[in-house]
Amino acid sequence: xxxxxxxxxxxxxxxxxxxxxxxxxxxxxxxxxxxxxxxxxxxxxxxxxxxxxxxxxxxxxxxxxxxxxxxxxxxxxxxxxxxxxxxxxxxxxxxxxxxxxxxxxxxxxxxxxxxxxxxxxxxxxxxxxxxxxxxxxxxxxxxxxxxxxxxxxxxxxxxxxxxxxxxxxxxxxxxxxxxxxxxxxxxxxxxxxxxxxxxx
Numbered sequence: 111x112x113x114x115x116x117x118x119x120x121x122x123x124x125x126x127x128x129x130x131x132x133x134x135x136x137x138x139x140x141x142x143x144x145x146x147x148x149x150x151x152x153x154x155x156x157x158x159x160x161x162x163x164x165x166x167x168x169x170x171x172x173x174x175x176x177x178x179x180x181x182x183x184x185x186x187x188x189x190x191x192x193x194x195x196x197x198x199x200x201x202x203x204x205x206x207x208x209x210x211x212x213x214x215x216x217x218x219x220x221x222x223x224x225x226x227x228x229x230x231x232x233x234x235x236x237x238x239x240x241x242x243x244x245x246x247x248x249x250x251x252x253x254x255x256x257x258x259x260x261x262x263x264x265x266x267x268x269x270x271x272x273x274x275x276x277x278x279x280x281x282x283x284x285x286x287x288x289x290x291x292x293x294x295x296x297x298x299x300x301x302x303x304x305x306x307x308x309x310x
Contacts, residue, residue: 152208
């Protein structure tokens with residue numbers, strides 16, 4: 111087994127090692143609103159559950175040469191955002207929003223996606239998503255030297271899910287058809303699933 115000290119690797123090599131090892135990663139498609147009312151949209155694969163009681167999720171927004179990105183800035187100022195679960199039906203539209211734009215331009219304008227009003231937050235959501243979560247900002251933590259990223263902790267205050275996906279409190283993963291991120295430009299579909307019962 112090869113041993114590697116991450117302190118001896120440049121940032122790019124650490125990125126490649128982590129994103130090539132920690133796979134698959136769910137992709138959060140996040141919308142935020144700027145102070146001037148510009149709708150920002152961007153995908154993030156540094157995304158996961160924090161806790162179920164209360165329901166909270168985390169999104170790590172990497173900085174660009176120390177510069178805070180629009181998603182983190184908007185969420186910090188407005189204290190709210192919407193997270194959409196990426197799926198096969200609109201992943202190519204989501205990918206268009208990964209393009210870097212200045213804060214006064216909306217990534218949504220690059221897509222054929224449809225903004226819709228949210229119920230409990232002021233940030234518009236995306237109609238095409240099968241699952242979305244309206245969030246208020248619980249906490250933002252700047253981490254790493256520089257800092258390197260802004261970790262957003264969002265408290266979910268409203269779920270939305272397409273009716274045929276949700277039955278008896280369970281979500282049909284196959285119908286959701288989620289997309290996950292691998293390394294580089296590669297993504298993965300759900301694929302084969304299997305069950306392992308936890309020991310009691």
